[in-house]
Amino acid sequence: MASRAAAALVVVALAWAAVHSAAAGLSPDFHAVSCPDLEHIVKYHVAEAFRKDVGVAPALIRILFHDCFPQGCDASVLLTGNNSEQAMGPNLTLRPVALNLIESIRAAVHRACGRTVSCADLTVLATRDSLVLAGGPHFDVALGRRDALAPASEDLVFTLPAPSFTVPELLKSFGDRNLDKADLVSLSGAHSFGIAHCSSFSDRFTPDVDTNPPIDPNFAAKLKAKCAKDVPAGTVNQTLDVRTPDVFDNKYYFDLIAKQGLFKSDQGLIVHPNTTRMATRFSLNQGAFFEQFAKSMVKMSNMDLLTGSQGEIRFNCAVPNSRVEGIETMSNEGHAAAM
Template identity: 35%
Template structure:
């Protein structure tokens, strides 16, 4: 059964304390976001989003990974402004870019927004809905819970080409990833912590084909991968298979936990961007610490980094708009 009102009230109090400890009592003001932003305008906004998210994710738990990924992809391109939701008649919006073609969960965001429009028309932004849905989806599968300061406004621009220059690539090495995250105000710890979101992710054979069969153009596999794991993956992904699904966190893909770091430590990270976490002293130390402590700090660290991610280049005040439908500008 979903959380009772009493439990949620406790969570909200703890969430507020966590937010204050991370950002300081006045730190949220420069961004114009705050936990009680909709208190007078739409007091039930979070409850509405939470209810819709639960309805979808409880029936299809794999949506949690998709919704978390959508929030991440949204924030890394033009900031957390809902631009990833926009459709373009010319198929040149963010959602049309190759890295975003596999995004899932648009129907959850649309359903939550539709419910909000019936209750509080023209009040709650699609950008806020994505941020809330991502948090609530993870919470439904018993993952970490974090406070989501609200008040984001929706962007009016969405360009596919900007996805390639802003979104971290699964083929990137640690130096490039650090640059990607720094450009968004996120540090090295945030990089390794948020990579832990792959604990519930899936991918396809197409993304790892070169790592298995032609890493240097000589028909070899990536030497940074565990050879036994390469053999296992080859049994699942034959040379001509680009569609079969592969778990990011084999053995624990349905659980939001720290097992992902065990996988990385064993050199079984699916992407180059996972494997390269062992190439930097700080990220490697974090990986090893989570392995040795059974992930004692991961839930807390993930919550902290998700809060920071949610502040990325937000639009507030009179910037942007509040879309009536998330796929279209007003």
């Protein structure tokens, strides 16, 4: 009976995802004719990268979140160059291995199918596949996103919630993007794997009873000793989940109960009256966490999309087409002049 109930929940989640995706103007079959092998190509490249480095999974989820939250899932965070999002504070530690993987997938897909699939679609697909490889839930991905012509503004990039945020600040930040409490508590569970640098959790060493949730003293002492060796800054890493750091599961919520949440933003979820009940439920019921996480990932990946004739499908995920075409024009003109 329990397995049937779980299966029913999955069906409900997938149906919800399908309805939500349709409302966003996307379709699961968008590339069925133009690129029938799309999902196989993405899955192969993600599996190869994951086999070499399991850390590519949390790195991809972080890239997707940092792409979608400021101005929608439009691959703007992949752009490089002047005024790029990657040059701004919240994105300085995005992992090159994951950024390079997305571009490698883009190249393979475009070789097989031509320039038919956007970097935005590829980012969502790669993230989903890496999540599954790490033990997380599968969720259906509807396709048809197009790529931004330019990066998000600095003001938008800095709307990304910070590790130092309190729960009220988090609720407002998510609410401003039409993400609710369930989205906040479940998506925070992405910290079930991955790493952080000392600068992002140094405020946990000096707890303030008014703004900083309690931390296990032994855990704090270990962190402080470890970060004392962080010279030069950024050379020391700490796993976000001390129990199963390379697996996507609900042990992150166990960490919070044990007062071993790495970030203030994490630890606050288990003590604040608005979020404690849901965080506790997820610690006791991994199925409930996975179901909500899948829903919230679909919801987030469908925010403020470019579709139809909007945006573009990039030749290169890191470069807007106008810049590629400009370089090609200059190169051709130079060649003609030399002749």
